[in-house]
Amino acid sequence: MANPTHSSPADAGAAPTPTDFIRDIVTANVAAGKYQKIVTRFPPEPNGYLHIGHAKSICLNFGIAREFRGRCNLRMDDTNPTKEDVEYVDSIQQDVNWLIEDWADDRLGLKPKGKTPEAITVNGQPDFYLGPADPSAAAVEPFYASDYFEQIYQYALQLVRKGKAYVCDHTAEEVDKMRGAPEKASEPSHYRDRSVEESLDLFQRMRAGEFPDGSRTLRAKIDMASPNIWMRDPVIYRIRHSEHHHTGAAWCIYPMYDFAHCLSDYIEGITHSICTLEFEVHRPLYDWILENLGLPRPLPHQFEFARLNVTFTVMSKRKLLQLVNEKIVTGWDDPRMPTISGIRRRGVPARALRQFAYNIGVTKRDSVTDVAVLENIVREDLNRHALRRLGVLRPVKVVITNLPEDHVEEINAINNPEDPAAGTRKVPFSRAVWIERDDFMETPPPKYFRLRPGGEVRLKYGYIIKCDEVVKDAAGQIVELRCTADLGSKAGGPTANRKVKGTIHWVSAAHALEADVRLYDRLFTVAEPDAEGDFKKRINPHSLETVAAKLEPSLAKASDAERYQFERLGYFALDPDSQPGRLIFNRTLTLRDTWAREQQKS
Numbered sequence: 001m002a003n004p005t006h007s008s009p010a011d012a013g014a015a016p017t018p019t020d021f022i023r024d025i026v027t028a029n030v031a032a033g034k035y036q037k038i039v040t041r042f043p044p045e046p047n048g049y050l051h052i053g054h055a056k057s058i059c060l061n062f063g064i065a066r067e068f069r070g071r072c073n074l075r076m077d078d079t080n081p082t083k084e085d086v087e088y089v090d091s092i093q094q095d096v097n098w099l100i101e102d103w104a105d106d107r108l109g110l111k112p113k114g115k116t117p118e119a120i121t122v123n124g125q126p127d128f129y130l131g132p133a134d135p136s137a138a139a140v141e142p143f144y145a146s147d148y149f150e151q152i153y154q155y156a157l158q159l160v161r162k163g164k165a166y167v168c169d170h171t172a173e174e175v176d177k178m179r180g181a182p183e184k185a186s187e188p189s190h191y192r193d194r195s196v197e198e199s200l201d202l203f204q205r206m207r208a209g210e211f212p213d214g215s216r217t218l219r220a221k222i223d224m225a226s227p228n229i230w231m232r233d234p235v236i237y238r239i240r241h242s243e244h245h246h247t248g249a250a251w252c253i254y255p256m257y258d259f260a261h262c263l264s265d266y267i268e269g270i271t272h273s274i275c276t277l278e279f280e281v282h283r284p285l286y287d288w289i290l291e292n293l294g295l296p297r298p299l300p301h302q303f304e305f306a307r308l309n310v311t312f313t314v315m316s317k318r319k320l321l322q323l324v325n326e327k328i329v330t331g332w333d334d335p336r337m338p339t340i341s342g343i344r345r346r347g348v349p350a351r352a353l354r355q356f357a358y359n360i361g362v363t364k365r366d367s368v369t370d371v372a373v374l375e376n377i378v379r380e381d382l383n384r385h386a387l388r389r390l391g392v393l394r395p396v397k398v399v400i401t402n403l404p405e406d407h408v409e410e411i412n413a414i415n416n417p418e419d420p421a422a423g424t425r426k427v428p429f430s431r432a433v434w435i436e437r438d439d440f441m442e443t444p445p446p447k448y449f450r451l452r453p454g455g456e457v458r459l460k461y462g463y464i465i466k467c468d469e470v471v472k473d474a475a476g477q478i479v480e481l482r483c484t485a486d487l488g489s490k491a492g493g494p495t496a497n498r499k500v501k502g503t504i505h506w507v508s509a510a511h512a513l514e515a516d517v518r519l520y521d522r523l524f525t526v527a528e529p530d531a532e533g534d535f536k537k538r539i540n541p542h543s544l545e546t547v548a549a550k551l552e553p554s555l556a557k558a559s560d561a562e563r564y565q566f567e568r569l570g571y572f573a574l575d576p577d578s579q580p581g582r583l584i585f586n587r588t589l590t591l592r593d594t595w596a597r598e599q600q601k602s
């Protein structure tokens, strides 16, 4: 096979291929001919939905595979039967595919034929082979660490036979206590010098289900005096008599993360195993296991980068689960959640999320990224791609008294000023239109350029109107505004060039579509909700407001694949809960960053 070369496929947003310390290492490895093919993986544990931090990791791992013409495996890191579930497996697969589907070329993330590795012999030792990528695969399909349980068990038996692992009868609490702390001495297991035969027998009987949960573990025999406590004879297998979402009742012993992860990487032929910084201290163990099994090279290597943190949100799956369970949000895909499914439902395009992941970069320094960085990237993307539409969120009626009762005309409106190819459309206009309640003030402050008694304003794409009369009900509430239109002021008319200071949006009352519009705002009121104390005390009580809006009739055919800008209001996307005749739109973002403005004021 030819050496892969570092190419720079142009992204949809024309982003240059990023450089960072991990890509520098891969580039050097490729130049040195170290690997035939670069293989990365994204290994979520299916114990929750993916969040924006995972999106960073997905873009990094699939991005490297893409740039270096390699492969990236989506792997369910499913070694803990009690916390995992197929609901999470399905959502993870859906989210990964959504994030990369219009980005991946055909080499990326394709699963080899056959689900389980084939047993082969390498250097006289049992080994495993996954086979070539399946070119008929349509989408990224997950691998499962649990598909390797038999292989991983065989590797554990090898370690026992080599005298490098032993069965320990201490309880979890005893193991913990005896392991000590980095500066505190440890006490070796009383079972450390058990014979190979005895450990072999006990480990096989652990597998056969002879012992209860917690009664025994298998531990690697490394170094009880190591300053790195992860090297102090770590537990590599434990007994868990519980059903597994993927392997059912086949197993009652389960490998620990550290043992399963490096071996899963090895079995899949991963070259660069990229994870977050908290695993740095585990790396010596990762290397120890692979080296002490005497596996043929090249071995996978682990590289660590700083995890993504974002202001105004929490990122841990445990806390996100609390928000879901306590019904603070409507579910994992609530558009206020930092989950990939929530972000998607909010209307953020996958392209913008990838652009964000690229822009923030990959470093070894922990930091918190301002959510405004994400929002601004999304705004820029939507400004380029969203179709402009007219919609009124909080309507008040305007009647144009110098038009006949049955007047209807079609007004020409531009679909996207940023994209002439998007063309124009006709919007119906009639004697009564809805305008935004906020676009009229009876006694306005200075510099208020919208509608006022006796004042003039232009209806976007249409006429200049003048407010002659404010009609109120008995309670003093405004019922309608009676106006006259300058009938020559429409585009092409004799007074079209007459200047008025304000232009406002509108929707013809006779043609308006009723829709629920969900106005989302940040879920938390402070930048670092989990800095100290209870993060749930910092929930923004105004993070969702639903209004009954009036929309231009073309939106009856709105598609969830499109993004819309309701002019002067923000960016909106159709919610999947929409029914024909009862549309629901989610506000992705306002047009400008109102939080920044508020912070400047205070």
Ligand code: ATP
Pocket: 042, 043, 044, 045, 046, 052, 053, 054, 056, 057, 274, 275, 276, 306, 307, 308, 309, 315, 316, 317, 318
């Ligand atoms: P959490 O702590 O929220 O439960 P996790 O790290 O346990 O997340 P995993 O499912 O184990 O979640 O993560 C899968 C991959 O995504 C890992 O390689 C992990 O390093 C990476 N990852 C998780 N959170 C982040 C983050 N905030 N930023 C970047 N990468 C992340």
Ligand code: MG
Pocket: 045
């Ligand atoms: Mg984890």
